[in-house]
Amino acid sequence: MARQKDLISPSILSADFARLGEEVDNVLKSGADIVHFDVMDNHYVPNLTIGPLVCEALRKHGVTADIDVHLMVKPVDRIIPDFANAGASYITFHPESSEHVDRSLQLIRDHGCKSGLVFNPATPLDVLDYVMDKVDMILLMSVNPGFGGQSFIPGTLNKLRQARKRIDESGLDIRLEIDGGVKVDNIAEIKAAGADTFVAGSAIFGAANKQDPNHYDSVLRAFREQLAS
Ligand code: DX5
Numbered sequence: 277m278a279r280q281k282d283l284i285s286p287s288i289l290s291a292d293f294a295r296l297g298e299e300v301d302n303v304l305k306s307g308a309d310i311v312h313f314d315v316m317d318n319h320y321v322p323n324l325t326i327g328p329l330v331c332e333a334l335r336k337h338g339v340t341a342d343i344d345v346h347l348m349v350k351p352v353d354r355i356i357p358d359f360a361n362a363g364a365s366y367i368t369f370h371p372e373s374s375e376h377v378d379r380s381l382q383l384i385r386d387h388g389c390k391s392g393l394v395f396n397p398a399t400p401l402d403v404l405d406y407v408m409d410k411v412d413m414i415l416l417m418s419v420n421p422g423f424g425g426q427s428f429i430p431g432t433l434n435k436l437r438q439a440r441k442r443i444d445e446s447g448l449d450i451r452l453e454i455d456g457g458v459k460v461d462n463i464a465e466i467k468a469a470g471a472d473t474f475v476a477g478s479a480i481f482g483a484a485n486k487q488d489p490n491h492y493d494s495v496l497r498a499f500r501e502q503l504a505s
């Protein structure tokens with residue numbers, strides 16, 4: 277299976293929530309591909325963010341790009357249909373947050389969304405031995421989940437190579453996403469290790485001078501140049 281097109285997925289965790297619709301419009305206009313939507317519950321992770329109402333609000337605002345919902349909540353099954361109805365495109369969750377991983381993956385697909393599993397830095401990939409045919413996305417955390425602005429954990433590069441090998445050997449159409457500490461100066465080596473979908477929060481939303489109407493253009497261009505290098 278040929279490698280999929282690289283996708284840049286800005287994490288709105290670092291956006292200005294008071295102007296969220298405009299922030300998402302601007303980052304997509306500047307060349308982002310999809311929208312990374314971090315859901316935290318102050319239980320599975322020590323932070324609290326946004327839920328299905330905000331996802332639905334972005335759809336009503338007119339956002340048509342894929343919305344990549346990253347659930348950091350426990351449990352997940354109750355909230356999956358709500359996100360599907362709110363317009364989620366991808367729904368990913370951590371295997372530790374569901375008692376029945378296979379069932380939760382199936383639930384996501386039954387609701388018409390693409391499904392995915394997220395692996396914390398210390399979580400092994402073994403569960404994939406049994407559910408590879410039920411995932412559309414594998415997301416490797418390169419920081420411990422809960423906060424934006426942390427540093428990339430270098431050992432994730434090796435884990436990316438392992439995940440890439442699993443995907444290539446399976447012959448399945450599965451995206452390999454990376455989340456945490458992705459910057460202009462490390463995205464090329466992250467791609468070389470096998471990722472094809474790149475989440476970046478603080479590197480995109482933190483970089484810009486928001487007085488400039490095209491403020492996300494230069495950082496998105498810098499990411500693209502690195503990906504092409
Ligand atoms: C962390 C979130 C990330 C976060 C990444 O738990 O899953 O998506 O927004 O932020 P940066 O890119 O700043 O590390």
Ligand code: ZN
Nearest residue numbers: 287314346455
């Ligand atoms: Zn995330």
